[in-house]
Amino acid sequence: MNIIQRNNMRVVGDSQRTMLFSHGFGCDQSMWRYVAPTFEARYRTVLFDLVGSGRSDLASYDFAKYSSLYGYVDDVLEILDEVEASRVVFVGHSVSAMIGMLAAIKAPERFAANVMVGPSPSFISDGEYPGGFARADIEELLETLENNFLGWSRTMAPAIMGAPEQPQLSEELVNSFCRTDPDIARHFARVTFLADLRAAMSRVTTPTLIVQSNDDFLAPVSVGEYMHQHIPGSRLAIVKNVGHCPHLSAPSATVDAIESFLHEAGL
Numbered sequence: 396m397n398i399i400q401r402n403n404m405r406v407v408g409d410s411q412r413t414m415l416f417s418h419g420f421g422c423d424q425s426m427w428r429y430v431a432p433t434f435e436a437r438y439r440t441v442l443f444d445l446v447g448s449g450r451s452d453l454a455s456y457d458f459a460k461y462s463s464l465y466g467y468v469d470d471v472l473e474i475l476d477e478v479e480a481s482r483v484v485f486v487g488h489s490v491s492a493m494i495g496m497l498a499a500i501k502a503p504e505r506f507a508a509n510v511m512v513g514p515s516p517s518f519i520s521d522g523e524y525p526g527g528f529a530r531a532d533i534e535e536l537l538e539t540l541e542n543n544f545l546g547w548s549r550t551m552a553p554a555i556m557g558a559p560e561q562p563q564l565s566e567e568l569v570n571s572f573c574r575t576d577p578d579i580a581r582h583f584a585r586v587t588f589l590a591d592l593r594a595a596m597s598r599v600t601t602p603t604l605i606v607q608s609n610d611d612f613l614a615p616v617s618v619g620e621y622m623h624q625h626i627p628g629s630r631l632a633i634v635k636n637v638g639h640c641p642h643l644s645a646p647s648a649t650v651d652a653i654e655s656f657l658h659e660a661g662l
Contacts, residue, residue, distance in 0.1 A: 396455075398477040402443040402470065403450040406478060407435050412507075412662070413480040414438040417471070419489030419513070419640075420587050421548075421572040421580065423449025426488065429646035430653075441478055445491070446470060447579040456579055464494050464590060471498045475505055482507040484662060486653070488642060489513050489614070490587045496626075497592070499601040508602045508660055510653055513639050514622060515614040517591040524593065525617040533588050541581050548572035555613060557638020564643055596625040603629040604656040606649060608636040630656055 398404065405424065414434050416427040424442040431440050444451040445467060460466040471494060475483060484507055487495035492511035499506040519533055520526040528536075540547040552572055553565040572580070603626050607619030616633060623631035632652035636645035 398473050401446060401452045401455045402474060403452075404441065404443045404474065404477070406439060406441050407431075408439040410437060410439040412438045413441060413478065413483040415441045415443075415471070415474070415480070415483050415485050417443070417485070417487040417491035417495060418445065418448065419487075419491055420583060421448070421552075421568070421575055422488070423571060425449075426571075426640070426643060427486075430486070430642045430650055433650050433654075438484065439478075439480075441474065441480070441483075443474060447583060448575060453576060453579070456576075458582055461583065461586065463586060464490070464497060464592075467491075467494045468498045468501060471495070472502055472505065481505060484508045484510065484657070486510040487512065487514075489515070489639065490590075493590065493592050496599060496603075497595060500595060500598050503600050506601045507662055508604070508657070509599075510604045510606065510656065511622075512606045512642055512649065513608065513611060513614045514605060515618050516593045516596060516622060518588050518613070519591070524621060525615065527613065527615050527618060537581075537585055537588060540584050544577040544580060545573060555639045556644065557608070557610065557612075557636070557640070558644035559637060561644055564640070568640070593625070596622060597627070599626045599629075602656075602660050604653065605629055605631045606641060606652050607631065607633050608638060608641050608645070609633050610637045611639050613639045630659075632656070 447456040485495040492514035552568040556565040556568045558564045634648040641649045
């Protein structure tokens, strides 16, 4: 299997240090265009599309393999093997932040640090856990997506992106959603929005930064605070931003948070 083609990989630079960027649901690697170039002078940067997204090989999408996030975890570790990288800095957005966390738990020797942008271990509130949504809300969201994917995309993308002063970003996310194969999107959405990875957080040993927007309806600040409390030694950076994609709508603040974390970690 050609990993480079499967994941539409793009490698920039030849530094001994590697930074790997992984996008969120309905997106592709272009979403890192305001952040990744900042690090190209010091790191070899690796961008890729999750299988089923962007310009990845859609024929490689295995509904059984990707019925849980662990299918993507295996892909991440294969990408690291492909580029012969050790102890990488993994930067993941939303669901990819959780994929990176699981990969670092599975193979901690491969990761120097994890940067989690807008992560959520579970979108469903449970007891004292403030996930942000009732289960019925998530089920309704998934039912709407399954019945009217294009309509769901046009409604949800602006809410997810936020950034009211940058409407072009919402339109970009709408178009990104609409380019996704509907069957794959429905499947990946169910895996993403019904995942519950709270129990895994205590097993994290990799230095971790949680970057949270101060106004994000998908992953509210309370979720970031919960993760910070349950991931040993983690750091929480709250950036001023409306929406779930601060790497697009507030890239300078996002880069500053990452740079500060890397400096403190000696990376």
